[in-house]
Amino acid sequence: MASPDTVLPSKSALVAAKCAQLPEVKKLFEELARRDEELASLQTRFIESIKRNRAKREGKPVVLSKHAQRKLAEFDRDAAKAEEDSERRSAEMDDRNLLICEISHVHQMIEFDEGMLSAWHDEDKPMAQAIIQHRRDTMNLIEDFVENSAVFKGKVASIWKAKRAK
Numbered sequence: 001m002a003s004p005d006t007v008l009p010s011k012s013a014l015v016a017a018k019c020a021q022l023p024e025v026k027k028l029f030e031e032l033a034r035r036d037e038e039l040a041s042l043q044t045r046f047i048e049s050i051k052r053n054r055a056k057r058e059g060k061p062v063v064l065s066k067h068a069q070r071k072l073a074e075f076d077r078d079a080a081k082a083e084e085d086s087e088r089r090s091a092e093m094d095d096r097n098l099l100i101c102e103i104s105h106v107h108q109m110i111e112f113d114e115g116m117l118s119a120w121h122d123e124d125k126p127m128a129q130a131i132i133q134h135r136r137d138t139m140n141l142i143e144d145f146v147e148n149s150a151v152f153k154g155k156v157a158s159i160w161k162a163k164r165a166k
Contacts, residue, residue, distance in 0.1 A: 005044060005047045005048060005051070006044050007040045007041075007043035007044045007047065008040055009033070009036040009037045009039065009040040010036045010039075010040075010083075011083050011086070011087070012036075012083070012086050012090070012101075012102070012105070013029045013030075013032035013033035013035075013036050013102065014029070014030075014033045014036075015086060015087045015090045015091075016029040016032075016090055016098045016101075016102065017029035017030045017032075017033060019090045019091055019093065019098060020095050020098060021094065021095050022095050022151070024145075024149070025095040025098065025099070028141075028142070028145050029098070029102075031141065032102065032138065032141070032142070035134070035137075035138050035141070038134065039131070039134055039135070039138075042127070042130060042131050042134055043131060045127065046124075046127040046128065046130075046131060049123075049124060049127050050124050050127075053121060053123045053124055057121075095151075095152075096152060096155055096156060099142065099145075099146065099152060099156045100156055100157070100158075100159060102142060103139070103142050103143070103146075103156060103157070103158045104158045104159045106135055106138050106139045106142065106158075107139065107158040108158075109135055110132060110135045110136060110139065113128065113131060113132045113135065114132060116128070117129070117132070
């Protein structure tokens with residue numbers, strides 16, 4: 001079992017790589033899975049940095065209450081269920097829909113992270129911005145793939161972006 005401070009990479013890109021039909025889509029999702037590992041490492045370092053900075057501010061180590069520990073365990077269980085659901089749903093999708101789900105997910109996470117940025121303490125913002133930039137780079141990778149694809153150009157867009165535009 002991973003430490004509570006260790007962020008595990010999302011499995012969605014790995015699952016999509018297994019489900020993808022076209023070799024170029026499979027290759028893209030394999031690269032996205034590699035980037036998910038990088039992101040998880042960044043997020044783990046972010047948690048460690050937040051705890052260090054908070055300990056400096058408060059003059060004592062960060063200790064989670066029993067309630068907070070239970071909530072985190074609950075979140076972990078919910079995340080595991082979501083991963084299982086994602087695997088089941090991904091198996092039913094074609095390449096286009098796998099791409100739409102991934103680009104929508106990344107877009108939604110960028111929006112969320114950008115919205116949270118103002119809430120972070122100044123000393124925590126550089127790591128938060130690094131995570132946002134990593135997600136933007138991932139978005140650019142997906143968008144470049146779609147834009148340069150004869151099969152997917154004009155047929156893949158974030159559903160999150162469409163919902164926000166309304």
